Each structure stands twice: as C-alpha cells, then as structure tokens.
Amino acid sequence: MREIMQEKVDVVTIYDRTAGRIAPYRLRWHGKTFDITKVGLHYTYWRGRDLHHIFTVTDGTTFFKLDHDTSNLQWMLTEVHDGLAD
Amino acid sequence: MDLPINANEPLVMHIDLNSCFATVEQQANPLLRGKPIAVAAYASPAGCVLAPSIEAKRYGVRVGMNVRTARLLYPQLVVLEPDPNKYRFIHLMMRKVLRNYTDRITPKSIDEVVIDFADSRMLNKRPLTDIGAEIKQRFRREIGEWISASIGLGPNRFLAKVAAGLQKPDGLEVIDHANLLATYERLRLLDLPGINVRYEARLNAAAIHTPLDFYRAPLRLLHRQVFRSVNGYYWYLRLRGWEIDAIDFKRRSYGQSYALPQATADPKQLSQLLMKLCEKAGRRMRKADYVAQSVWLSCLYRDRTHWARGRQTHRQLATTYELFIAAQRLLNQQPAIKAVTHLAVSFADLMPTSPYQPELFETEDTRRRRAGAAVDQINNRYGEFIITPALMLGMESRILDRISFGGSVKELQEIYD
Numbered sequence: 001m002r003e004i005m006q007e008k009v010d011v012v013t014i015y016d017r018t019a020g021r022i023a024p025y026r027l028r029w030h031g032k033t034f035d036i037t038k039v040g041l042h043y044t045y046w047r048g049r050d051l052h053h054i055f056t057v058t059d060g061t062t063f064f065k066l067d068h069d070t071s072n073l074q075w076m077l078t079e080v081h082d083g084l085a086d
Numbered sequence: 087m088d089l090p091i092n093a094n095e096p097l098v099m100h101i102d103l104n105s106c107f108a109t110v111e112q113q114a115n116p117l118l119r120g121k122p123i124a125v126a127a128y129a130s131p132a133g134c135v136l137a138p139s140i141e142a143k144r145y146g147v148r149v150g151m152n153v154r155t156a157r158l159l160y161p162q163l164v165v166l167e168p169d170p171n172k173y174r175f176i177h178l179m180m181r182k183v184l185r186n187y188t189d190r191i192t193p194k195s196i197d198e199v200v201i202d203f204a205d206s207r208m209l210n211k212r213p214l215t216d217i218g219a220e221i222k223q224r225f226r227r228e229i230g231e232w233i234s235a236s237i238g239l240g241p242n243r244f245l246a247k248v249a250a251g252l253q254k255p256d257g258l259e260v261i262d263h264a265n266l267l268a269t270y271e272r273l274r275l276l277d278l279p280g281i282n283v284r285y286e287a288r289l290n291a292a293a294i295h296t297p298l299d300f301y302r303a304p305l306r307l308l309h310r311q312v313f314r315s316v317n318g319y320y321w322y323l324r325l326r327g328w329e330i331d332a333i334d335f336k337r338r339s340y341g342q343s344y345a346l347p348q349a350t351a352d353p354k355q356l357s358q359l360l361m362k363l364c365e366k367a368g369r370r371m372r373k374a375d376y377v378a379q380s381v382w383l384s385c386l387y388r389d390r391t392h393w394a395r396g397r398q399t400h401r402q403l404a405t406t407y408e409l410f411i412a413a414q415r416l417l418n419q420q421p422a423i424k425a426v427t428h429l430a431v432s433f434a435d436l437m438p439t440s441p442y443q444p445e446l447f448e449t450e451d452t453r454r455r456r457a458g459a460a461v462d463q464i465n466n467r468y469g470e471f472i473i474t475p476a477l478m479l480g481m482e483s484r485i486l487d488r489i490s491f492g493g494s495v496k497e498l499q500e501i502y503d
Contacts, residue, residue, distance in 0.1 A: 002166070038116050040113055040114040040115055040116050040230070041110075041113055041114040041172065041230060043171065043172060043175035043176075044175065045171040045174075047468075047469040048465070048466060048467045048468040048469035048470075048472070049467050050468075054171070054172075056114040056115060058115070058116050058117055061117075062117075063115045063116075063117050063118075065114075081115060081117065082117070083115065083118055083121070083164070084162070084164070085161075085162045085163055085164045086129070086165070
C-alpha cells in the first residue's frame with residue numbers, strides 16, 4: 001500500500017566526514033520512531049531556485065521518502081510504502 | 087562487388103540500463119527489490135506499462151500492456167507512477183561515471199548511452215571489455231547496488247546496440263567481423279533495432295525472413311524493392327558494421343503531449359489541457375531562446391481514429407497566450423466532436439529570439455511578451471506553475487512531469503543545461 005503525503009517529520013541525521021555524506025538515521029512520524037537501516041537513493045532536484053534533497057529510506061519493513069528543502073531546512077515525509085501491491 | 091564486413095576493432099560501446107525506471111524504483115525502495123513491479127503512466131487499470139521490472143517480465147508483463155492485463159498475469163504486481171526527478175538524476179550520475187573515460191558520449195535516451203572510443207584509443211589501450219566490466223561495477227558502487235546495465239561493443243552504433251541486447255540483464259557482449267554472421271544466425275528480424283513489424287512484413291515480401299537473409303540481400307533489392315529509398319543503402323552499410331547513424335539532429339520543434347486517463351469531448355476540459363501543454367512546451371522553447379512560426383495539433387479519439395492539423399502563422403509565437411491561441415484555433419477545426427484520448431501539440435519553424443527588434447511604439451504584443459517574461463522569471467524562481475493562466479486553475483496535478491521514450495535526446499540536453 002502506497003500513500004502520498006506532505007507531512008513535516010522529526011528527522012535525526014548523521015554526517016560521515018570520511019565519505020562526506022549526510023544521511024537520515026532516525027525519524028519520528030505519528031508518534032512512532034523508526035530507525036533507518038538503509039538509504040535506497042539520495043538525489044536532488046530543483047524547485048525554482050530551491051534545492052531539494054530526497055532520501056528514500058527504510059527501517060526494514062516500511063519505506064519512507066523524505067524531502068529536505070535546503071531553502072528553509074524543513075524535512076517533509078512525502079511517501080510511505082509497505083512494499084506490497086495496493 | 088559486395089561491400090565487405092567492417093573489420094575494424096569494435097570501438098563503439100552501447101550502454102543500456104536494464105528495465106531502467108523499474109530498476110531505479112527498486113534501487114530507491116529496497117522493499118521492492120526482487121519483486122515483480124511495473125512503472126506505468128497511471129496506476130489505474132487503463133494505465134500503460136512503461137517499464138516492468140526484470141522479475142515482472144518473467145511473468146509476461148511487457149511494455150505497452152495496460153495495468154489491468156499486467157495484474158491478470160501477476161495479481162500482486164506493485165504498480166508505481168513515474169518519478170522523473172529520480173530518472174534524470176540517475177542519468178546524470180551515469181553520465182558522470184562515463185565522463186571519466188571519454189567525452190565522446192552520446193545520450194540516446196534517458197537510459198541509453200553510446201560511447202565512441204575511436205579518438206581515445208591512443209590514450210587508453212585497455213581492452214574495452216575490461217572498461218565495460220568496470221563501468222558496470224562503478225554503476226553499482228557509485229549509483230546504486232541494484233543498478234545494472236547491459237553493454238554491447240561493436241564497430242558501429244547499430245551493432246553495439248544489437249550486442250547490448252544479446253544478453254539481458256547485465257550482459258557484456260562484443261560483435262565484430264569474426265562473429266557477426268554467427269550472431270545474425272541466432273536472431274530474428276524483430277531483434278534488430280529499427281526493424282518493427284511493418285518493416286518485417288516488407289522484408290518478408292522480398293523473401294527476407296532472417297537477419298542473415300537481410301545481410302545477404304543485394305543492395306539493389308534493398309534499395310529499389312524493399313525500402314524504395316536511400317534507407318535501403320543505409321541498411322546495407324549498417325548490417326555490415328559501417329557507421330551510418332553517428333548523426334546529431336538539430337532540434338526542429340518543441341512539443342508536448344498528454345494521454346488522458348479518461349477520454350473527454352468536453353471543449354472546456356480540452357482547452358484547459360491544451361493551455362497546460364502550451365505552457366509546458368512554451369516554457370522549454372523560451373528557455374532555449376526560440377520563437378515558433380508554426381503550430382501542429384494532433385488528437386487521438388476513443389474510436390481509435392486520428393486527426394491532425396498544422397498551420398503556419400504570420401507572426402512569431404512566443405508567449406503561452408500566443409501559442410495557446412494558435413493551437414486552440416486548430417482544435418476548433420476538429421471535423422467531429424469526439425472523445426479525445428491523446429492530445430499533442432508542437433511548435434515548429436523555430437527562430438532564435440535574439441536579435442530582438444524592439445518596436446518604436448509599445449503595442450499589446452510587447453506588453454504581453456513583457457508580462458510573459460516576468461511570469462517565466464517568477465516560475466524560474468519559485469517553481470513550475472506558481473503563476474499560471476486562469477484557464478489552468480484547478481488542474482495543478484493534470485499533465486504530470488514525464489520523460490518521453492525514444493527520440494528524447496534533445497530533451498536530455500535540457501537536463502544538462
């Protein structure tokens with residue numbers, strides 16, 4: 001089941017100075033905490049002049065798509081999927 | 087005397103990301119890996135499958151099939167709508183990796199690239215099969231572990247593409263003068279890029295039933311009887327490994343099309359869709375500093391009939407309003423009011439915007455163009471469709487961002503810009 005949304009979420013990130021990479025480590029959504037076990041893809045896109053970083057992540061059972069707007073440093077959850085057909 | 091097979095070293099590499107859109111979605115969402123999934127234009131039953139995953143292909147899910155049929159083949163099929171930002175990013179990453187080897191990279195589509203190593207052979211003597219294997223590894227390491235590519239090497243673009251298609255997924259094959267005929271022996275005519283069912287029928291009519299027959303066909307037969315044009319000569323060269331496809335075509339038009347999820351004959355809805363198509367095509371055209379002098383409109387109807395009309399204009403078309411008025415005039419000329427399933431518009435006879443000849447006295451056109459330029463600037467700053475024509479109100483999500491298949495090379499240039 002796939003759900004498209006636009007909700008602010010709490011996100012803890014980790015910066016790896018050796019790889020020069022930042023990645024979400026934990027997120028809290030609807031009062032539940034999810035520990036991220038894998039980042040599927042990290043990519044960027046421009047909305048006008050604002051750069052957005054997208055992190056697609058999973059805790060092993062649920063998929064989350066996180067959108068980080070670099071113009072206001074907000075984290076939005078834009079998609080949740082359980083990996084099964086609708 | 088027959089032209090011999092090109093015996094030069096196979097220096098053209100064709101790289102094809104396997105089941106690109108679906109593989110990228112599996113890369114993004116690890117929960118989908120190893121599962122039959124499909125990316126479709128729409129997730130609704132009538133939506134057209136654009137890319138089945140390798141696992142879905144094993145159940146018979148094919149490109150062009152509708153979602154309803156695909157789900158009959160595999161009821162648990164996960165269907166996703168396209169996410170062009172992901173695919174553009176992967177394409178740019180692929181290009182970034184390849185630029186480490188040469189700058190002679192020609193994108194053929196969002197998931198296909200051709201590299202010509204002819205000029206860089208003096209600098210790099212490594213076997214190209216080693217480079218191919220390394221590229222595949224680097225795609226996995228630098229783009230994503232689920233990303234796989236089929237790579238083909240040949241003496242020309244055509245044979246390199248044939249080689250890339252020999253083993254899917256994840257193949258690395260070479261076609262050269264030594265194995266060319268043996269390769270043709272195990273293929274069907276439809277396996278050759280550029281040969282569709284219509285060409286196959288034409289070839290069959292000339293007693294050509296296999297690629298080997300095709301290769302052995304005399305030039306005169308191909309030129310005079312089968313293709314009845316210079317294309318016969320091109321095929322004669324292509325099949326022997328001589329390069330005929332290394333041509334860059336100039337952009338001649340800007341177009342946009344939309345497959346309606348539900349057919350409609352409602353003139354208001356069609357006008358709204360047309361306005362959005364004009365806005366999208368117009369934005370791209372203006373960004374590249376062109377104005378158009380002709381417009382083409384095409385409608386595909388629910389009864390599977392087709393109608394198209396084009397018109398040259400006396401004036402240059404630049405703003406969305408100008409483009410829309412010209413296209414709407416054509417739409418109004420439809421001979422019958424029928425439910426439209428596919429609407430396409432394109433603007434051609436392009437002229438560079440500059441040098442611009444300012445008018446001595448300000449006219450309505452000047453004011454409109456200035457307003458249009460200001461709207462473009464606002465949309466550049468804040469994102470597409472922040473300011474839209476009133477006719478488009480309430481249809482923000484209609485006509486989604488999409489990546490076209492085939493022939494989209496010129497659009498890729500817009501990704502790089």
